[in-house]
Amino acid sequence: MSEEKLIFEKSAPGRRAATFPALDVPAFAGDAWLPKDARRMAPLGLPEVSEQDLVRHYTRLSQRNIGIDTQIYPLGSCTMKYNPKVNEDLSGRDGFRNIHPLQPDDTVQGALQVLWEMEHWLSEISGMPAICLQPSAGAQGELTALLVCKAYHDSRGRRPRKVLVPDSSHGTNPASAAYCGYTVETVKSRADGTVDLEDLKPRITEDVACLMMTNPNTVGIFEKDIKLIAGWLHAVDAQLYYDGANLNAICGVARPGDMGCDMMHFNVHKTFSTPHGGGGPGAGPIGVKEHLRPFLPVPRVRRKSDGSFSLDAHEAHSIGRVRHFTGNFGILLRGLIYLRSFGGDGLSEIAKRAVLNANYLLALLKDRFYAPYGDRCMHEFVLSVSPQKKQKDVGATDFAKRLADYGYHAPTIYFPLIVPEALMLEPVETEAKETLDELAAILRKIDAEDPALLHAAPVNTPVGRLDEVGAARNPVLRWKPVL
Amino acid sequence: MPSPSDRLFTKTHEWIKIEGATASVGLTEFAVHAIKDIVFIELPRVGRALEAGKPFGVVESVKAVFDLNAPLAGTVAAVNGGVEADFTPLASDPYGAGWLLRLTHVTGDQSALMDGAAYDRFCAQEHH
Amino acid sequence: MTVSAPRNTTREAFGMPFEHPYLPQTPSDIGAMLNVIGVGEIADLFQTIPADLRLKGTLDLPDHLTEMELKEEFQALGALNDSTGRLDSYLGAGAYEHYSPSAVRHLLGRSEFYTSYTPYQPEMTQGVLQALFEYQSCICALTGMDVSNASLYEGGHALAEACLMARAKTGRNRMVLSAGVHPESLQVLRTYTRNLDTEIIVAPLGADGRTDLGAVRALLDSGTAAFVMANPNFFGTIEDAGPFAEAVHAAGALFIMAVEPVSLALLKSPGESGADIACGEGQSLGIPLSYGGPYLGFLAAKMELVRQIPGRICGQTRDSRGQRAFVLTLQTREQHIRREKANSNICTNQTLLALAATIYLGAVGPQGLKEVAGQGAAKAHYLADALTKIGGVKLSTTAPWFNEFTLDLGVDAVGVLKTMQSKGILAGLPLSRYFPGRDREILVAVTEVKKKAKLDRFVAELREALECRKKN
Secondary structure, three states: OOOOOOHHHHOOOOOOOOOOOOOOOOOOOOOOOOOHHHEOOOOOOOOOOOHHHHHHHHHHHHHOOOOOOOOOOOEOOOOOOOOOHHHHHHHOOHHHHOOOOOOOHHHEHHHHHHHHHHHHHHHHHHOOOEEEOOOOOHHHHHHHHHHHHHHHHHHOOOOOOEEEEEOOOOOHHHHHHHHOOOEEEEEOEOOOOOEOHHHHHHHOOOOEEEEEEEOOOOOOOOOOOHHHHHHHHHHOOOEEEEEEOOHHHOOOOEOHHHHOOOEEEEOHHHHOOOOOOOOOOOOOOEEEOHHHHHHOOOOEEEEOOOOOEEEEOOOOOOOOOOOOOOOOHHHHHHHHHHHHHHHHHHHHHHHHHHHHHHHHHHHHHOOOOEOOOOOOOOOOEEEEOHHHHHHHOOOHHHHHHHHHHOOOOOOEEOOOOOOOOEEEEOOOOOOOHHHHHHHHHHHHHHHHOOHHHHHHOOOOOOOOOEOHHHHHHOOOOOOOOOO | OOOOOOOEEOOOOEEEEEEOOEEEEEEOHHHHHHHOOOOEEEOOOOOOEEOOOOEEEEEEOOOOEEEEEOOOEEEEEEEOHHHHHOOHHHHHOOOOOOOOEEEEEEEOOHHHOEOHHHHHHHHHHHHO | OOOOOOOOOOOOOOOOOOOOOOOOOOHHHHHHHHHHHOOOOHHHHHOOOOHHHEOOOOOOOOEOOOHHHHHHHHHHHHHOEOOOOOOEEOOOOOOOOOOOOHHHHHHHOOHHHHOOOOOOOHHHOHHHHHHHHHHHHHHHHHHOOOEEOOOEOOHHHHHHHHHHHHHHHHOOOEEEEEOOOOHHHHHHHHHHOOOOOOEEEEEOEOOOOOEOHHHHHHHOOOOEEEEEEEEOOOOOEOOOOHHHHHHHHHOOOEEEEEEOOHHHHOEOOOOOOOOOEEEEEOOOOOOOOHHHOOOOEEEEEOHHHHHHOOOOEEEEEEEOOOOEEEEEEOHHHOHHHHHHHOOOOOOOOOHHHHHHHHHHHHHHHHHHHHHHHHHHHHHHHHHHHHHOOOOOOEEOOOOOEOOEEEEEOOOOHHHHHHHHHHOOEEOOEEHHHOOOOOOOEEEEEOOOOOOHHHHHHHHHHHHHHHHHHHHO
């Protein structure tokens, strides 16, 4: 049995893991300060544990988990690169950790300089003159940029209603467009994975607000016609949006701003090494061209003539704000420290090594696995195990689960949707050659194994395959005390 | 098993059985088989007016969502509430106990729909 | 301190200018890999990028720093900030200075947690999944609701998503919000609904500082999707939610409460108040101030709204061996499956902060949370009592309040705050920051960390600052 009790199940009345000094001001005389009908009556329902039990419980839970620090995560489109420890140390220091977001500007000059410098770095990397660091994640960055786009068209008295999205796009693209009040139209991909220009061109009408593209796209191929596409869009005053999820392939080598893109988001938790935290936090700053700058969220970071920094909430045409305060500062700070460890002189090495690693891993696998988009890729590539599914009834899920038995986290499976039984691999630049050799060897080994082993997998993990159908049909979404 | 000959089929795998002024609507065996494990069904309220070809509800598996589309226009007269709670009849008897809706005031172009044999040919093609 | 100027860098060569600890490939590795791939140099792999798109020339960026140099650089930057260790801060307004037990930081430093990805492969990630299940359980317990998601970005985002949930559930477009809702949350909601044909109405507060029930009743109609109230509200006042729930439900709308999690130890919960959705900012639960983020948005609701809930949800199930296990469930609500029909576009959330909050709640437990809440309230009232004894200084509201209060200084607040700052005290937030015209008032928050001596010093310094003002 490998169950771990819930913290509630380890609770015993009267235990504490944190105590506080006695109250040093007079206690309330009666209840007048908090009238009876404003008081909580229900029990709090929180666990009561000692500090040892608390620490042991979550330490043991961590041991039932994995991270980049324990193994490679070849997840396509996630850019699971090493999370530097110096970033954790520096961002955890008192001067960054213990500052309130509403402090007067003159008491947080260091924080404002961090934001200013990060804006500068992102601007240089992207070729976008105007940066907003506020969005909390890539999806929120997409939404923010689309809101800016809408405000721009409104200011010109135009009301295009459509956003075009490739059929290979990440789900957040159409979801963000819908949140912005746009209707979404899907553009086909060619057999080589790139946007089908013949399908795209007739769709670009004056009713199109924006085309959202990822470059390289989600199958790892560079969209070389992007400038041509930008020209078509600009002819009808439509905007070109760049989804920055795959920026790792071109960072320091090419810039979205030079490709004709009008706006983009960055995934700081992908390209710029900040830890994924089990699903978050991240940060999704956006960059835009000058004509869109007036509409960016407030507040903006300003630098005064004396060199000092301030936050300015007054921007007549701003779309407003998408969150409280200025953004996920702790994450942006980590991203800046990472960038400064590479410098302008080392920046392009990231993309070069990422693309090298991906092409190497592809070369190790392509004789055995079907690679629908050929021998070359950028920083990630897609394989399809559709042949294996047909021959031996082993699909992408089975490969993923069997990899777990060998201690590997699976690549991205079933994405992008245009590739059946997809395995998308991104062996980031922080992985050594030996790690890639081992991963390739294991994938080849699994491919040769008895299908029964794959169907039964995983057997070496704390739990086996889960009843996801039961979980959805009869949702149990919280612990309840047994009465 | 060949699809029943007493009803018509859509390209999106719904069936409609017209009996005078009313009709029953459901999902085909092919669809139910393809979805595998159903986890959720959402059906419209009685009284709702449906448009031919437009979605009136959803069927979900763990990893996917499928729109249920009206084969013809009509008004929802009855809904198989039992199936919303327990999917077994839908999986085991999609043409009988697994019915989803009863419609009245059914209108629209029936020639756009397929009979059982044409639907079977359509499925055979789609499968490849 | 200025942004360093770039030194000379060469960009033409594709050779590595220096060794880097995060790049393991040696020249020998690179040679072997290029050989296997079948190209002569790395540049060959970038040929698909048209020449006119490849970067030429240098970027205006400083050269790299080694770890020792990074430490020096960023320690200096950090030193330019006056932390709560250096300044005695009474700032609140949605972010609060609480004591976070050491265990929280240590456990969060387990790299199997923080370097982990979203638990889409649940067999290897039961640690994060179980922690999220515990988090959801804690949020449900605190708020008195049936189901919680696994986090949203922060409090403002949570409020916006709660309103959009109500819009989706009711099919109506009108939102009524109390003027006591955090002004930044209201801004977020306005931005989020800019293009969604939504009407936003703000209901005024009464003279005592609580939301005016009569005014809200008059604003509720058959087109209202939701009424939103904060408790405590932005100005610190404790609201009486019950009568509002009745009125809102009679109009067929949803009742949304934005709440402060520590206060829930003592204040009536949203569940007890008849709310349909509870949302708020979870930063108070062991999460550092960190200049505004990363924080923690929480959202919980009645079970009948589960299919409208945005974001990830963790559920309990069994594995193939019959063991209890946890898995992300009800994913068909989310963007990766539903795309443009998803409940929300959210993907990355704030999982690690949800973990922090769960560990904090386990550390303090029910008794500890009551103490944190009770001590903050007692110290705040002690301070307010003393301050209002200063001539010309009074509370702006008369209704009961929790641990944050609005003080009318009788004179222009900004100048007084500057004087206090020169004495090492950030005495509060000037209301004029959000409410033009309210120039004499400040918002003051007090938590369990404030020793009596500090509070007494605050009183003495404010008295002196105001007396100086009178003389001048």
